[in-house]
Amino acid sequence: MRTLRVGMSGSDVMELQALLQKLGYDVGAVDGVFGPRTENAVIAFQRRFGLTPDGIVGPNTYRVLEPFLRGYDLYVIRPGDTFGSIAQRYGVRPETIAIANPDQDPNRLMIGQRIVVPYEMNLVDTNINYTYEVLARDIDGLKARYPFLETGSIGNSVLGRNLFYIRLGTGPNEVSYNAAHHALEWITSPLLMKFTEEYLRAYTSGQMLPGGYDPRVLWNQSSIYIVPMVNPDGVDLVLNGLSPSNPYYTDLIQWNKGSTDFSRDWEANNRGVDLNHNYDAAWDLSKAAEAEYGVTGPGPTRYSGPYPVSEPETQAMVAFTNRHNFRLVMAYHSQGEVIYWNFMNMAPPEGRTIGEQLSQISGYRLDETTGIASFAGYKDWFIQQTRRPGYTIEVGRGVNPLPISQFDEIYRDNIGMLIFAATV
Ligand SMILES: [Zn+2]
Numbered sequence: 001m002r003t004l005r006v007g008m009s010g011s012d013v014m015e016l017q018a019l020l021q022k023l024g025y026d027v028g029a030v031d032g033v034f035g036p037r038t039e040n041a042v043i044a045f046q047r048r049f050g051l052t053p054d055g056i057v058g059p060n061t062y063r064v065l066e067p068f069l070r071g072y073d074l075y076v077i078r079p080g081d082t083f084g085s086i087a088q089r090y091g092v093r094p095e096t097i098a099i100a101n102p103d104q105d106p107n108r109l110m111i112g113q114r115i116v117v118p119y120e121m122n123l124v125d126t127n128i129n130y131t132y133e134v135l136a137r138d139i140d141g142l143k144a145r146y147p148f149l150e151t152g153s154i155g156n157s158v159l160g161r162n163l164f165y166i167r168l169g170t171g172p173n174e175v176s177y178n179a180a181h182h183a184l185e186w187i188t189s190p191l192l193m194k195f196t197e198e199y200l201r202a203y204t205s206g207q208m209l210p211g212g213y214d215p216r217v218l219w220n221q222s223s224i225y226i227v228p229m230v231n232p233d234g235v236d237l238v239l240n241g242l243s244p245s246n247p248y249y250t251d252l253i254q255w256n257k258g259s260t261d262f263s264r265d266w267e268a269n270n271r272g273v274d275l276n277h278n279y280d281a282a283w284d285l286s287k288a289a290e291a292e293y294g295v296t297g298p299g300p301t302r303y304s305g306p307y308p309v310s311e312p313e314t315q316a317m318v319a320f321t322n323r324h325n326f327r328l329v330m331a332y333h334s335q336g337e338v339i340y341w342n343f344m345n346m347a348p349p350e351g352r353t354i355g356e357q358l359s360q361i362s363g364y365r366l367d368e369t370t371g372i373a374s375f376a377g378y379k380d381w382f383i384q385q386t387r388r389p390g391y392t393i394e395v396g397r398g399v400n401p402l403p404i405s406q407f408d409e410i411y412r413d414n415i416g417m418l419i420f421a422a423t424v
Contacts, residue, residue, distance in 0.1 A: 004057040008034045011129040011239050016057060018125045019069055020045060030127050071141035072100070072118040077109050092120050099204050100145050118145040124197045126407045129239045130190040132161055132232040138193055139164055146200050154227065155316025158270040159246070161232040163316050168199055168224040174324050175422050178227040178317070179332040181276040181378060182267040182301075183234025184400040187407060188332035191395065192228045194411055195418045199224075210415050213423065222422040225324065230313055230378075233270035237262040238401065246270070255298045263401070265300045269313055272298025273305040276333075279318070279381035280308035281343065286376035304376055317378060321385075328354070328389045328421055331378045334402050336394035337364045337413070343380040343390070351389040354424055358391065361416040393417070 004013055014032035021027050025041035039055040046053040049064045057065070067073040075086060083106050087094040098106060100116040123141045128134065143149050153162040179188035202208070202215040209215050229235060242252055242260055248270055253260055255272040268274050277286045286304045295302045309315055321329070339362070341347055341355035352366075359366040369392075374380070379390035395410045396402045402410075 001062055003059075004034060006034050006036065006039045006055065011131050011134075013038070014128045015069075015125070015131075015134060016065075017041075018128045019065065022121050022125075023068060032129065068119065070137055070144070071121070071123040072116050072144045074114050075117045077111050077113050077115060079111055081109055081111075082106070083109075086115075086117060090117050090119070092117065096120060096145075100147065102147060116144045116147075122197065124190060124193045126190050126194055126411070127404055129404070130186055130193075130235075131239050132229060132236055135164065135189060135193065135229055135232075136162070138197075139166065142166075142197065142200065146204065149200065154320040155312060157231070157233045157313055158248075158311070159233045161236075163230065163232070163313060164228060165320070166196055166226045166228070168196060168226065169219040169222050169422070171219065171221040171223055173222040173422070174225065174326050175222060175328045175330075176225040176227070176321070176324065176326045177330045177332065177418065177421070178230050178378065180228070180232075180235055181230045181331060182274075182333055182400075183231050183238045183262075183269075184265070184267050185332075185334040185402075186229070186235045186238060187334055187402050187404060187410065188395060189229045189235070190404075190407065191332060191410060191414060192226050192418075195415060196226060196228075198415075199419075209419050211419055213419050218419070218422060224422050225320075225326075227317070227320070230317060231269050231275055234266060234268055234275075237266050237270070239263075251298070256300060262300075267301040267400075268299065268303065269311055271305075271311065272300075272303055273311050274302050275311060275313050276331075276377045277302060277304040277375070278309060278311050278314045279376050279378055281377070281380035281384045282375040283308040285374075289375070308376070314378075318381070321382065326382070326386070326388070328391075328424065329379060329382050330391045330393055330417070330421055333392055333394050334400055335396040335398055337362075337397055338367050338394045339364050340367055340369045340379065340392040340394070341389070342368045343374075343377075343383040346387060347383050348387050348389065351383070354389050354421075355391065357424075358393075358417050358421065361420055362393075362413050364393070364413065391421075 013034045017027040017030040020041045027041045028037035043053045043055045083094040083097045100118050150167040154165050155163045179192045180186050293302050341351050355366045379392045382390035396406045
């Protein structure tokens with residue numbers, strides 16, 4: 001992490017502001033701009049923890065911030081400790097500690113052993129730039145809180161980033177939801193991560209899910225496989241800009257029509273391939289349609305790639321999907337508040353009826369795609385291969401990238417679908 005101080009701006013500043021706000025400090029707006037209010041909040045934090053109150057977030061301040069950032073502390077058990085006394089010291093509930101440390105016998109704590117103490121605050125922030133680093137930290141934090149959680153990587157991006165997956169539930173009915181095939185549409189990543197956190201909380205507490213579903217019944221009935229960020233390199237370009245150390249630095253600027261600003265138009269992966277036009281489902285038609293959109297090669301959007309499934313990200317998604325027996329998939333995009341359900345009339349009849357139910361639950365319109373958007377997408381390929389229900393869900397309204405301020409409304413619209421789709 002770079003040193004942060006007044007005058008700086010960026011995704012990391014935004015993350016810092018969101019954290020300080022969660023901890024009760026007044027940072028003003030969480031806007032990614034390190035102004036005097038953020039500086040005052042840092043100074044107050046530093047005073048509280050006995051650090052030099054200089055308002056600069058350097059290595060020493062980071063060291064103290066880090067446990068809060070990842071959402072848990074590591075604590076070494078001392079003589080006389082109980083879960084209750086440790087919980088009191090941290091201001092958390094003893095159950096929270098018990099869930100995070102299933103191997104510890106609460107009546108016989110082992111002195112000198114290290115345990116995880118999760119903070120009670122929400123881990124997944126839904127008011128910041130949701131970068132790959134934030135995603136990786138959230139997955140680590142969820143895993144620390146809920147050690148039974150299965151997580152992993154289904155492959156790597158062009159630049160070697162993990163394509164993370166999370167499995168929610170242990171049941172035989174497998175479904176899969178993915179987000180951020182398209183870089184500008186990264187708001188879909190925190191959508192699936194917020195759902196993940198809420199479901200885990202409901203499952204461990206026993207509180208009903210929205211719609212009256214019992215989380216423990218659903219957990220045993222279905223396995224929801226979440227791939228929260230299919231295109232991490234693209235999301236990084238949009239949110240953090242082009243790094244001079246990127247091996248495609250010169251190419252990317254050329255593919256972006258000479259511009260170093262990737263924040264407004266970049267949907268593709270790091271090789272300028274639009275991942276949702278790269279699947280082997282009428283790929284030739286997708287390729288043929290490029291000309292009418294003025295696409296001649298790698299670029300921000302709509303380039304289908306040199307051949308079908310040419311990219312490591314789509315290869316990983318295909319292999320992952322083939323390894324499972326998904327009954328249904330939902331691919332998350334923005335925007336339009338619409339659900340696409342068909343592909344060249346290959347969807348099964350229940351694809352429409354389930355789609356109608358999803359539409360009713362969310363208020364989103366059920367529709368079929370037209371033009372270039374009709375080919376070579378993930379849901380197209382899934383429907384073609386399995387003849388099972390597959391959906392592209394376009395969340396929110398406006399111009400991409402949607403502002404994160406739309407998050408709460410998007411979450412309200414989609415939470416019902418995310419649960420229901422695992423029950424059909
Ligand atoms: Zn999209």
